[in-house]
Amino acid sequence: MAPAPQGVREEPLLDCRSGPLSRLLFLAQAVFLLLPAARAGLCPAPCSCRIPLLDCSRRKLPAPSWRALSSPLPPDTASLDLSHNRLSNWNISLESQTLQEVKMNYNELTEIPYFGEPTSNITQLSLIHNLIPEINAEAFQFYPALENLDLSSNIISEIKTSSFPRMQLKYLNLSNNRITILEAGCFDNLSSSLLVVKLNRNRISMIPPKIFKLPHLQFLELKRNKIKVIEGLTFQGLDSLRSLKMQRNGISKLKDGAFFGLDNMEELELEHNNLTEVNKGWLYGLRMLQQLYVSQNAVERISPDAWEFCQRLSELDLSYNQLTRLDESAFVGLSLLEKLNLGDNRVTHIADGVFRFLSNLQTLNLRNNEISWAIEDASEAFAGLTSLTKLILQGNQIKSITKKAFIGLESLEHLDLNNNAIMSIQENAFSQTRLKELILNTSSLLCDCHLKWLLQWLVDNNFQHSVNVSCAHPEWLAGQSILNVDLKDFVCDDFLKPQIRMHPETTVALRGTNATLTCTAVSSSDSPTSTVWRKDSEILYDVDVENFVRYQQQAGEALEYTSVLHLFNVNFTDEGKYQCIVTNHFGSNYSLKAKLTVNEMPSFLKTPMDLTIRTGAMARLECAAEGHPAPQISWQKDGGTDFPAARERRMHVMPEDDVFFIANVKIEDMGIYSCMAQNRAGGLSANASLTVLGMCAALWVPALLGTFL
Ligand SMILES: *[C@@H]1O[C@H](CO)[C@@H](O)[C@H](O)[C@H]1NC(C)=O
Ligand SMILES: *[C@@H]1O[C@H](CO)[C@@H](O)[C@H](O)[C@H]1NC(C)=O
Numbered sequence: 105m106a107p108a109p110q111g112v113r114e115e116p117l118l119d120c121r122s123g124p125l126s127r128l129l130f131l132a133q134a135v136f137l138l139l140p141a142a143r144a145g146l147c148p149a150p151c152s153c154r155i156p157l158l159d160c161s162r163r164k165l166p167a168p169s170w171r172a173l174s175s176p177l178p179p180d181t182a183s184l185d186l187s188h189n190r191l192s193n194w195n196i197s198l199e200s201q202t203l204q205e206v207k208m209n210y211n212e213l214t215e216i217p218y219f220g221e222p223t224s225n226i227t228q229l230s231l232i233h234n235l236i237p238e239i240n241a242e243a244f245q246f247y248p249a250l251e252n253l254d255l256s257s258n259i260i261s262e263i264k265t266s267s268f269p270r271m272q273l274k275y276l277n278l279s280n281n282r283i284t285i286l287e288a289g290c291f292d293n294l295s296s297s298l299l300v301v302k303l304n305r306n307r308i309s310m311i312p313p314k315i316f317k318l319p320h321l322q323f324l325e326l327k328r329n330k331i332k333v334i335e336g337l338t339f340q341g342l343d344s345l346r347s348l349k350m351q352r353n354g355i356s357k358l359k360d361g362a363f364f365g366l367d368n369m370e371e372l373e374l375e376h377n378n379l380t381e382v383n384k385g386w387l388y389g390l391r392m393l394q395q396l397y398v399s400q401n402a403v404e405r406i407s408p409d410a411w412e413f414c415q416r417l418s419e420l421d422l423s424y425n426q427l428t429r430l431d432e433s434a435f436v437g438l439s440l441l442e443k444l445n446l447g448d449n450r451v452t453h454i455a456d457g458v459f460r461f462l463s464n465l466q467t468l469n470l471r472n473n474e475i476s477w478a479i480e481d482a483s484e485a486f487a488g489l490t491s492l493t494k495l496i497l498q499g500n501q502i503k504s505i506t507k508k509a510f511i512g513l514e515s516l517e518h519l520d521l522n523n524n525a526i527m528s529i530q531e532n533a534f535s536q537t538r539l540k541e542l543i544l545n546t547s548s549l550l551c552d553c554h555l556k557w558l559l560q561w562l563v564d565n566n567f568q569h570s571v572n573v574s575c576a577h578p579e580w581l582a583g584q585s586i587l588n589v590d591l592k593d594f595v596c597d598d599f600l601k602p603q604i605r606m607h608p609e610t611t612v613a614l615r616g617t618n619a620t621l622t623c624t625a626v627s628s629s630d631s632p633t634s635t636v637w638r639k640d641s642e643i644l645y646d647v648d649v650e651n652f653v654r655y656q657q658q659a660g661e662a663l664e665y666t667s668v669l670h671l672f673n674v675n676f677t678d679e680g681k682y683q684c685i686v687t688n689h690f691g692s693n694y695s696l697k698a699k700l701t702v703n704e705m706p707s708f709l710k711t712p713m714d715l716t717i718r719t720g721a722m723a724r725l726e727c728a729a730e731g732h733p734a735p736q737i738s739w740q741k742d743g744g745t746d747f748p749a750a751r752e753r754r755m756h757v758m759p760e761d762d763v764f765f766i767a768n769v770k771i772e773d774m775g776i777y778s779c780m781a782q783n784r785a786g787g788l789s790a791n792a793s794l795t796v797l798g799m800c801a802a803l804w805v806p807a808l809l810g811t812f813l
């Protein structure tokens with residue numbers, strides 16, 4: 105290591121601190137000889153002056169040469185740059201009343217430099233890329249005015265409780281060190297002033313609880329550390345934090361309440377981690393969050409109530425994750441969302457209405473997923489996206505576009521459908537949008553009469569130059585751009601795509617019985633054809649399906665495909681909407697959805713019992729039944745609905761209760777009471793007799809006899 109330059113010195117190398125007269129003289133010389141300012145004597149020899157900057161960087165002088173700086177610095181020097189000089193320490197006192205900023209980046213400093221008296225006025229100190237191994241409070245005691253400290257790229261390994269004295273630091277950069285440990289309370293002495301802390305590229309694996317008691321901090325960066333788990337309440341005490349960046353840590357678990365207390369946080373960046381789920385637990389309390397970036401993780405699931413706290417979110421990036429399905433509740437509550445990126449996942453299932461809450465969404469990116477049926481089926485997948493201007497569906501498996509596909513997209517201007525191998529597009533598919541840009545690239549088009557409209561439409565809307573669309577079928581048009589196909593050549597002399605002729609029918613079955621659903625399609629193509637069944641939009645695997653093919657001559661030569669779905673011993677869980685999808689090389693066709701209802705006859709859980717009581721007492725009759733759907737219970741007296749007790753308001757029937765009361769029983773209440781349980785599958789009844797004995801039985805005998813005879 106080079107010998108340390110010493111602070112106190114008598115003789116400067118070049119006398120540039122003389123009185124006003126000699127300074128004038130030097131000035132005059134400078135003017136006459138057109139010497140650069142550096143040689144005019146105003147500047148310490150090793151440096152150049154661009155006041156307020158005194159630039160002494162890249163001089164690489166031996167240590168003694170720097171003593172030149174101990175003479176008074178040029179007046180109004182505010183900033184001193186000593187970067188790139190291989191200095192290993194600095195204890196030369198400077199003379200300046202104006203110095204505020206010092207840079208000593210790219211040296212070999214092993215400790216915090218000291219500049220004599222002016223140290224106490226320095227507000228900015230930059231020591232990037234040195235060899236400082238630790239920070240301690242003693243060194244900073246000379247810097248009471250310091251606001252901005254950059255110690256990035258040193259070799260600091262821990263931040264201790266004693267690292268900082270009480271000081272007014274606002275910006276602290278400790279990135280790219282070797283920090284493994286943050287001692288409890290290590291930032292406490294900076295709590296009244298810190299605004300920005302950067303700890304990127306360190307080796308922190310654990311954030312101790314309550315380490316950040318920094319009520320003014322607005323920006324915190326912890327990128328590229330080794331934090332795997334974040335415990336609840338870790339960031340409590342950061343009431344003003346607006347932005348937290350934690351990319352590339354390998355975080356796999358955010359415990360419930362991980363960000364609790366960050367009541368003002370607007371931006372949370374978590375890209376390149378290992379998160380598997382987005383849920384309410386870790387988003388707890390983030391009421392001001394506007395930007396959430398979770399790209400490049402392993403997210404498989406968005407839990408149903410995930411966004412309960414984050415209703416101000418305007419931008420959400422979940423690209424490059426493992427999402428396979430967007431369930432109906434995936435985006436509930438995000439009514440202010442403007443940008444949603446779901447690109448590069450594996451989404452196949454998009455639930456009906458999943459986007460209906462996103463009325464402010466402007467950009468939706470779904471590129472490079474595995475979407476096909478969600479859009480091909482005549483469901484209105486994007487309904488509700490009334491503000492959407494840009495939709496990216498590039499790189500999916502969409503083969504056909506129905507006229508309902510973009511219904512509801514009344515603001516859509518940009519649509520990207522590239523790389524989907526689209527075969528057919530129904531007329532009017534884009535008619536409800538305001539398309540200005542259509543990116544469409546397919547060489548798979550089925551150029552039959554159904555596509556005739558497209559040519560004219562592309563020309564009318566001036567899209568003929570932005571699209572690259574060519575036919576694959578019929579064979580004699582294969583490879584031709586549709587822009588070159590003659591209108592009369594778009595003919596339908598066959599029907600290659602499957603056409604569904606018989607849809608499955610809505611069915612009611614009793615529990616325990618067998619049910620079947622049938623679907624028939626025809627196609628003039630002999631390309632391999634398959635049928636799958638879906639229940640509530642989910643593919644049914646492991647079900648019993650019988651498929652038949654037969655040659656059919658009526659209505660043109662065609663093959664007729666029949667698929668029968670057998671549901672054995674049905675139970676309530678089999679209820680739902682069933683649909684068949686018939687697919688061949690030329691595309692898919694989707695049947696209507698048939699509803700299966702599974703019923704079960706009512707059966708009694710409790711039946712009323714015969715009862716004999718005295719007048720004035722209370723009669724209690726019980727009755728309860730089960731079945732599917734839940735049976736309704738009703739009562740009759742002697743086969744009718746005339747209840748003397750009801751007229752006198754002595755009767756109580758609770759709709760949800762299985763008990764029936766008659767208070768203060770009278771003789772006229774006597775009779776056969778029937779409890780009837782009824783649902784769609786059927787009904788049954790149970791009888792009980794109510795016998796009432798008078799106070800003076802003898803008196804009532806004739807009446808009794810009268811009733812029974
Ligand atoms: C600077 O050097 C002087 C004299 O060599 C010494 O007394 C003083 O403690 C040093 N100051 C620092 C902050 O290292
Ligand atoms: C610090 O700055 C003030 C004015 O901003 C000045 O009066 C004072 O002399 C300076 N102190 C030192 C040690 O340079």
Ligand SMILES: *[C@@H]1O[C@H](CO)[C@@H](O)[C@H](O)[C@H]1NC(C)=O
Nearest residue numbers: 265266268269270289292293
């Ligand atoms: C804060 O600074 C004081 C001196 O200014 C010091 O004694 C103390 O150890 C520092 N740390 C904490 C946590 O107070």
Ligand SMILES: *[C@@H]1O[C@H](CO)[C@@H](O)[C@H](O)[C@H]1NC(C)=O
Nearest residue numbers: 232254256275276277300302
């Ligand atoms: C360290 O952070 C401060 C404060 O945000 C910033 O001004 C500075 O440029 C950063 N240093 C480096 C090397 O990026």
Ligand SMILES: *[C@@H]1O[C@H](CO)[C@@H](O)[C@H](O)[C@H]1NC(C)=O
Nearest residue numbers: 353354355356376377378402
């Ligand atoms: C992410 O988690 C998986 C499984 O838990 C693990 O195999 C993988 O190494 C992790 N990746 C990172 C970058 O931590």
Ligand SMILES: *[C@@H]1O[C@H](CO)[C@@H](O)[C@H](O)[C@H]1NC(C)=O
Nearest residue numbers: 522523524525545546547572
């Ligand atoms: C068009 O699609 C083909 C394959 O379908 C792809 O290789 C090509 O890059 C796409 N062109 C553009 C401009 O996207």
Ligand SMILES: *[C@@H]1O[C@H](CO)[C@@H](O)[C@H](O)[C@H]1NC(C)=O
Nearest residue numbers: 545546547569571572573574
């Ligand atoms: C159109 O697409 C075909 C194949 O997909 C490609 O060979 C051709 O270069 C494309 N033309 C333009 C103008 O992009």
Ligand SMILES: *[C@@H]1O[C@H](CO)[C@@H](O)[C@H](O)[C@H]1NC(C)=O
Nearest residue numbers: 504506602603604605693694
């Ligand atoms: C499905 O087949 C029917 C005829 O059964 C046809 O009208 C309809 O356009 C087809 N759907 C698609 C998306 O091709």
Ligand SMILES: *[C@@H]1O[C@H](CO)[C@@H](O)[C@H](O)[C@H]1NC(C)=O
Nearest residue numbers: 616617618619670671672673
């Ligand atoms: C349901 O089908 C199975 C298998 O074919 C058969 O054994 C069973 O008897 C059928 N059940 C009814 C209620 O028809």
Ligand SMILES: *[C@@H]1O[C@H](CO)[C@@H](O)[C@H](O)[C@H]1NC(C)=O
Nearest residue numbers: 615616673674675676677678
């Ligand atoms: C039918 O469903 C009910 C409730 O959903 C369940 O308790 C019962 O075990 C099921 N029966 C069979 C045969 O799966």
Ligand SMILES: *[C@@H]1O[C@H](CO)[C@@H](O)[C@H](O)[C@H]1NC(C)=O
Nearest residue numbers: 741742743776778789790791
């Ligand atoms: C129950 O009583 C009614 C008349 O009160 C009668 O029609 C019906 O057959 C009786 N049912 C049974 C199961 O006894």
